[in-house]
Amino acid sequence: MPIGAIFNTLLVTPLVNLLIALSAVSFGSFGIAILLLTFIVRGVTFPLTLRSLHAMRAMQQLQPRLDEVKKKYSDPRRRSEETMKLYKEYGVNPLGCLGPQLLQMPIFFALYAVIRIALGNTPENVLELSSRLYPVGFIQHAVPVSATFLWMDLGETGNLFLVVVVFAAMWLQQRISSGRSQAAPGTQQAQMNQMMQWMMPAMFAWFVLAVPAGVGLYWAASTTIGIVLQWIFVGPGDFTWGSLIPERFRPQGRPRPALAVAGAGRTPTNRPGAQRATEAGEDDADRGSQREDGGGSGRPGTGAAGAPPRPGRRRRNQRR
Amino acid sequence: MFHVKHSALFALAGLVLIGLLTGCGRASKPQGWSAPVDAGGGIVIVHDQRGSLTALQVTDAGSSALWTFPGSTDDRNYQGFYATPIVDRSGSSPRLLVASYSGHVVSVDLATGVATPGWPKEVSVGGHIVATPVLVGSTLYVANVHGDVKPVDITNGTVGQTVAKASDRIWGAPVANGGVLYVASLDGSVRAVGTDGTERWRTDAGGAVAGDLVLDGDTIYLGTLERKLIALDRATGEVRWSFSGDNWFWAAPLVTSDTVYAPTTLGAVHALDKATGQEKWQAKPGSGEMHAQPTLVGGALVVADRDGWVYGLNPSDGTEQWRQQQTGQRFYANPLAQQSSVLYLSQSGMLVRVRPQDQGAISVVYQRG
Numbered sequence: 001m002p003i004g005a006i007f008n009t010l011l012v013t014p015l016v017n018l019l020i021a022l023s024a025v026s027f028g029s030f031g032i033a034i035l036l037l038t039f040i041v042r043g044v045t046f047p048l049t050l051r052s053l054h055a056m057r058a059m060q061q062l063q064p065r066l067d068e069v070k071k072k073y074s075d076p077r078r079r080s081e082e083t084m085k086l087y088k089e090y091g092v093n094p095l096g097c098l099g100p101q102l103l104q105m106p107i108f109f110a111l112y113a114v115i116r117i118a119l120g121n122t123p124e125n126v127l128e129l130s131s132r133l134y135p136v137g138f139i140q141h142a143v144p145v146s147a148t149f150l151w152m153d154l155g156e157t158g159n160l161f162l163v164v165v166v167f168a169a170m171w172l173q174q175r176i177s178s179g180r181s182q183a184a185p186g187t188q189q190a191q192m193n194q195m196m197q198w199m200m201p202a203m204f205a206w207f208v209l210a211v212p213a214g215v216g217l218y219w220a221a222s223t224t225i226g227i228v229l230q231w232i233f234v235g236p237g238d239f240t241w242g243s244l245i246p247e248r249f250r251p252q253g254r255p256r257p258a259l260a261v262a263g264a265g266r267t268p269t270n271r272p273g274a275q276r277a278t279e280a281g282e283d284d285a286d287r288g289s290q291r292e293d294g295g296g297s298g299r300p301g302t303g304a305a306g307a308p309p310r311p312g313r314r315r316r317n318q319r320r
Numbered sequence: 321m322f323h324v325k326h327s328a329l330f331a332l333a334g335l336v337l338i339g340l341l342t343g344c345g346r347a348s349k350p351q352g353w354s355a356p357v358d359a360g361g362g363i364v365i366v367h368d369q370r371g372s373l374t375a376l377q378v379t380d381a382g383s384s385a386l387w388t389f390p391g392s393t394d395d396r397n398y399q400g401f402y403a404t405p406i407v408d409r410s411g412s413s414p415r416l417l418v419a420s421y422s423g424h425v426v427s428v429d430l431a432t433g434v435a436t437p438g439w440p441k442e443v444s445v446g447g448h449i450v451a452t453p454v455l456v457g458s459t460l461y462v463a464n465v466h467g468d469v470k471p472v473d474i475t476n477g478t479v480g481q482t483v484a485k486a487s488d489r490i491w492g493a494p495v496a497n498g499g500v501l502y503v504a505s506l507d508g509s510v511r512a513v514g515t516d517g518t519e520r521w522r523t524d525a526g527g528a529v530a531g532d533l534v535l536d537g538d539t540i541y542l543g544t545l546e547r548k549l550i551a552l553d554r555a556t557g558e559v560r561w562s563f564s565g566d567n568w569f570w571a572a573p574l575v576t577s578d579t580v581y582a583p584t585t586l587g588a589v590h591a592l593d594k595a596t597g598q599e600k601w602q603a604k605p606g607s608g609e610m611h612a613q614p615t616l617v618g619g620a621l622v623v624a625d626r627d628g629w630v631y632g633l634n635p636s637d638g639t640e641q642w643r644q645q646q647t648g649q650r651f652y653a654n655p656l657a658q659q660s661s662v663l664y665l666s667q668s669g670m671l672v673r674v675r676p677q678d679q680g681a682i683s684v685v686y687q688r689g
Contacts, residue, residue, distance in 0.1 A: 122350040123402060123450055123491055124667075126530070127609055127652070130545075130568045130585035143545055144488075144506050144528055 011110040013132045016118055017139055024142035030119060031149025034214055038221040041107055042229075049226075053233045056177070058092045060237075108218075115214040119147045119155035147214075154214035162216035166208045169223040170201035176230055176239050350421045352400030353611065354452075355654035356665045357416075359407055359430055364656065365416065368669035368688045371398040373405065373418065375433060376671070376686050378663075383671070383686040387433030389418075389426075396442070398422045402450040403493075404654070408474060410458070417474060419449040419462055425472050440477040445470045452493035452532065454501065456515060463490035467505055469513070483517040493532040493572075495540070497554070502540055504529035510542065512557060521557035525550055532572035532613075536594075541580060543569020549582050549590070551597060561597030565590055572613040572654065574621075579635070583610035583623055591638060603638035605631040611652040617662045618676035624651035624664055632680050644680040646672055 015037075022033035042049070065086055073079040087093070117129055126144055133139055147155040152162070174197050208216035357365040363386065364378045375386040390396045398420035406417045407430070414430040425443050427436035435441055447464030453472075454461050459480075460472040467486035472479050486505030494503040500520060504510040506528040512520035527546020534541040539560060540552040545568045551560040567586035574581040579600060580592045587607045591600040608625030615622050620632035620641055628649040632641040649666035656663040661675045669688035675681045 123353070123530070124351055124652070127570065127585065127611060130570070130609055141527065141546060144530075
């Protein structure tokens with residue numbers, strides 16, 4: 001069976017029927033059906049999302065140690081070995097972040113096809129739908145679905161409202177993620193973070209502009225849910241809403257919000273003194289482990305570059 | 321390091337996604353399925369997916385193109401034609417009244433293929449047009465996807481006030497008789513409206529009506545996406561009979577003196593008693609969606625489907641007499657029946673001739689260049 005047919009049979013056709021069934025129970029609103037589908041997909045992938053968020057947190061906390069390894073070993077092979085050793089030691093799976101995203105990709109592709117089929121404005125699209133619907137009374141009765149949701153036509157491209165929403169949501173998500181990465185300013189990663197901060201939202205905004213608004217609605221809802229989950233389970237990192245205000249407009253006399261300040265990930269605070277104290281404490285606590293690794297110099301600057309993570313059970317066992 | 325790779329991976333994936341999806345977006349462009357039109361003198365008008373019409377001089381040997389509208393120097397984009405053009409011979413020179421998916425009505429001189437002098441370049445009815453308009457006297461009633469039916473004066477192109485309003489798209493061609501329009505919509509309503517806009521009756525068909533209405537005597541026949549074929553009393557709108565099929569009835573049914581032939585979108589063909597709706601026979605020659613109206617030519621009931629198959633069935637019992645396939649073509653447009661053959665226009669713009677008396681032998685009459 002060709003891969004296209006498998007994709008259609010296993011994903012597109014069931015999704016078409018699911019969305020039309022959801023629209024039938026959503027007062028005929030395909031927009032609400034898309035939002036319900038977003039919750040369902042997010043619910044199904046929640047265990048993976050949780051693992052991904054934990055892996056992300058662990059990776060971010062491990063970043064200073066990885067930077068140390070990078071600085072210390074110039075030989076790529078040795079560097080790679082040491083990096084893997086660190087991953088192993090802290091029980092981090094570097095691919096752990098990818099699960100939910102990879103799982104969502106085929107759904108996302110399928111959703112594009114589904115919306116094109118179910119909401120297609122052209123008669124050919126609706127005709128194509130006839131062979132995909134299951135012979136279930138209330139699904140058949142729900143066709144043709146209304147493409148209108150609020151003021152939007154979900155089958156039309158170029159919805160500027162969704163472009164703005166997706167751009168803002170992805171920017172915020174990227175900001176929360178990259179702000180936690182504790183990249184030292186001026187490093188390659190910091191530059192990459194800065195670039196991705198704008199490039200990813202711009203790219204997806206362009207994408208939402210080019211696809212039917214229904215796909216944009218799904219992406220906007222999914223990203224928003226992702227932000228909420230990240231906020232709840234990982235925290236906002238060094239992000240504060242005040243940081244959105246340009247510096248010259250901020251009230252005088254208040255401390256500046258920490259913007260990508262190294263080591264701020266675990267102690268979200270705007271009080272520099274408190275931050276330094278915490279980092280110093282963590283730095284002291286971690287010197288032992290650095291010595292165990294054989295690479296820890298205990299140099300005073302380490303803490304400023306970000307406190308390494310307090311590893312989980314695995315590390316405590318090693319200490320014993 | 322990993323975070324960098326991670327971000328780059330997503331950027332790459334995003335770019336691929338955008339490329340693929342925006343590329344696929346072209347698939348949802350309207351294609352149109354207006355039927356070929358016999359303009360007399362061996363001239364057949366066909367449309368193509370690029371939103372143009374071509375006049376062909378058709379002979380037994382093939383065809384030659386006479387003109388194309390809009391011409392090569394005309395940059396108007398009509399987005400395709402679902403509505404079948406109407407030949408109007410009431411004036412000094414015959415012309416075509418064309419309704420495009422872009423929502424425009426145009427008058428085209430049949431001899432030259434240029435816009436008729438004295439008419440506006442084009443008139444807009446304020447929404448996409450899928451349904452074939454109906455001509456009543458000197459007024460063309462045009463339905464759009466906003467559910468409006470608007471009168472267009474064919475003498476000067478003036479668009480009048482809406483005479484009927486449905487809450488959803490009108491895709492099926494309305495019919496008219498005795499100064500009354502009969503209009504059905506995807507909202508499931510069927511209504512009879514006077515040409516002055518007064519509603520005579522309204523009936524709920526129980527499901528979206530996407531196909532053309534067929535008026536035969538005092539009965540209106542229509543199919544629904546709720547898998548029903550319905551016969552309505554023309555005077556009152558009451559349901560005379562209703563028949564349930566295996567899938568949507570979208571193609572316009574063929575009504576003869578005693579039988580109604582109606583295909584479904586799952587490829588089944590039903591023959592029903594015209595008076596009672598009782599099924600006489602059922603055949604399922606293929607599985608492709610059938611959207612083209614059946615036709616009777618050379619003693620065979622000819623039906624065609626999405627997969628390029630054309631079938632000849634015995635009209636009395638539905639047994640298959642022959643089948644032929646034009647590979648790679650989709651036949652959605654209603655056919656043009658001629659004396660001993662039938663012309664089908666495919667979605668890719670290929671016009672083929674099917675000869676039922678020659679086991680359905682197919683020959684290509686025209687292929688868009």
